[in-house]
Amino acid sequence: MRGFKAFSAFCAMLLMAVSLAGCAGSSTKESTGGYIDDTVITTKVKAALFNDKSIKSSEISVETFKGRVQLSGFVSSSQSANRAVEVTRRVQGVRVVENDLRIK
Template sequence: MIFSKRISTFFLAAALISVAGCASTSTKEGTGEYVDDTVITTKVKAALLNDATIKSREINVETFKGVVQLSGFVVNQSDATTAATLARGVKGVMSVKNDIRMK
């Protein structure tokens, strides 16, 4: 009886530790957040590719906890503004940091 309680306590503790290992912190994403951010990044890149006016190959997209960061180079300021607008239109984007520079 005591042995079975110790074993069940051990497995409960192991389960709690493994779940805590997947939790996020302010500087590290949890597993679910990482997957969500990957999906957001892919959708933003697709939106940029579908826009004929922007040379999206020169724009980098990174996402952390729903915040999208755009970086790279464009020909004019309107392309940078358009890229930020397209990124804001993607579902799941909390905010956009536009670090795109003009050539």
């Protein structure tokens, strides 16, 4: 009976370790917590761009991976692109901004 309990405890610990390893991130894959953090950053950036009336945010796409925000899409001028980058940099949690915006 004692051996069965030890084996059961070992199996339970092994199962927990495997399930937690599935949530871990790597250089190309985010952890579950990192994904949630990046989703929050993306939402905050989109809101900040939307609230800035000098930027036509409907044509700007925002993607975030580990705090690195990529802006892509179309803007009417280089000033609008620079303003979008500036607004994005001010959002809490943004580490780097990649400007892939194109001027129409």
